[in-house]
Amino acid sequence: MSSPGTQVHPLDGVRILDLFAGPGGLDVAAHFLGFKSIGIEWDRNACETRYAAGLPTIHADVSVMRETRFDEIPKSVDVLAGGPPCQSFSVAGRGAGRAALSTVKEFIHRLVSGEDEALIDRDLHARGVDPRTALVLEPLRWLLKAIETEGRDPYRVIVLEQVPAVLPLWGVYAQLLRSGEGRLKGVKYEADCWELKTEQFGVPQTRTRAVLVARLVGSGAVERPPTTHLPFDVRRGRGSTARAQMLPTKSGPPHGWLSMAEALDAASALTESSLDMSRFRTGGRTKFFVVSNYGSNGNPKNRGRRLSSEPAFTVTGKVSRNKVYRNDEDYDADRSDRFTIAESGVLQTFPHNFPWSGNDQAQQVGNAVPPRLGMHVLSHALRGTAPSDAELAGSTTWPTFSGNTADELRAIGCGDQSRCPQNGHKVTRAGRKSAP
Structure with a gap:
């Protein structure tokens, strides 16, 4: 300073x-x-x-x-x-x-x-x-x-x-x-x-x-x-696993990869954190599974799944479309949640309070x-x-x-905006600045 x-x-x-x-x-x-x-x-x-x-x-x-x-x-x-x-x-x-x-x-x-x-x-x-x-x-x-x-x-x-x-x-x-x-x-x-x-x-x-x-x-x-x-095996077999068995009973291996639950829990415990994991807590532990927006093995209907005790899928610009379920009952009833922008940022290892804007x-x-x-x-x-x-x-x-x-x-x-990309400061009818 x-x-x-x-x-x-x-x-x-x-x-x-x-x-x-x-x-x-x-x-x-x-x-x-x-x-x-x-x-x-x-x-x-x-x-x-x-x-x-x-x-x-x-x-x-x-x-x-x-x-x-x-x-x-x-x-x-x-x-x-x-x-x-x-x-x-x-x-x-x-x-x-x-x-x-x-x-x-x-x-x-x-x-x-x-x-x-x-x-x-x-x-x-x-x-x-x-x-x-x-x-x-x-x-x-x-x-x-x-x-x-x-x-x-x-x-x-x-x-x-x-x-x-x-x-x-x-x-x-x-x-x-x-x-x-x-x-x-x-x-x-x-x-x-x-x-x-x-x-x-x-x-x-x-x-x-x-x-x-x-x-x-x-x-x-x-x-x-x-x-x-440690590396995570993205090709692990889960095709025949019942949904009730998909929820984790313990965290990842010692000194292994960092799980979604571990990262999000740690961020939510920080001072002045806006992250609230209580919606995913069962029996005092954070548990959920994520259903990807993308298909697997060339089949758009075969949506991949990740447990909260595993690393997230690759965080893409469509991360907000991934569906998050607390358990199989919510899945059957299609009661899904979504990761917030701050939570998605944490999965990318941005600070919990990074000021996403625009x-x-x-x-x-x-x-x-x-x-x-x-x-x-x-x-x-x-x-x-x-x-x-x-x-x-x-x-x-x-x-x-x-x-x-x-x-x-x-x-x-x-500066005076004249040297920015063309239409980089274009204002929409609603008065909001649009992306170039």
Whole structure:
């Protein structure tokens, strides 16, 4: 904290640039590790959450920011992070990105070789590459921009995450970063990439992410972050299990994955928590089961189920559609409940009091990187060690920021609104600001 009378600018000491920042999963992780970040985010609703949370933000298109406003990024930034939009790569989507993997690999090599970027953009369009898929090239373009801009240093550390389907592209990234070829101008990185399962890092949710970490040669080797919890078998057999037997009799295994009940109970017990688990308590214990909004094994009618003693399904933007039942009697009577936004955020390991704002809050929650996974990845990338027990323990409650702080950050992020994404501040007939 600053001493009385000392005014600190929100961008002073920023080290991490978070592209496609969303509501702030990586930024929240950075905060609890003691690092300051700034995010670039296109969606107005996510920006409103970030302003309320006190997270420095620029409401802008990542590509436009790189092309015309690169000089606005603080020169103190030496870490490039981000997770490009995953819809076209996601298993839940139509898979345009997965089908375009070989094409995108080609364009990665063309970018590094020094081919004209305007020609590359024309070819991307001519070959029908989904614009969202093409955004996976943006982190590389930002790196090359920093290397080629006078007065800028190459990023010291790079951290990228995406859905598992993108792992082959991160492999190409890592290979080129190690080579220092072409437009990299001899700048070499130690780089590697892996699939990481969130429940193995203390996230009460099964979710797999493809993660790339790179560090400038001389900054130390890049190693896979060690797991802290056991994996969860998502293919366990329950097809013939009676509903009455589905409710848990005990929590998960010692030192195993973190269950939904454990995470939600712990959050509800915190000071000034708004979470109320009493609606799910039976005999003094939290018990429920969740029926997914998605089908299983290609059958839309075969809804997956998770017990409260197990990790949650992957928290997506449709998390509010999952049905929660206290017992089989409620199931038979179709008396279901839903997770609140705060509860869904806790399952993503956001603090219980994180100030979700704007519209489409469920989508914001689902799009975010789980902060606890982010803490492990960023800590290993920046410090070569795991986050401390104290840092992890302290990540359950978010500091409160005044409305003046949010207004100041909004002025930085949106300014006169003329440089924000087109229609990014459009007002609906009801007088509410809509998402871009």
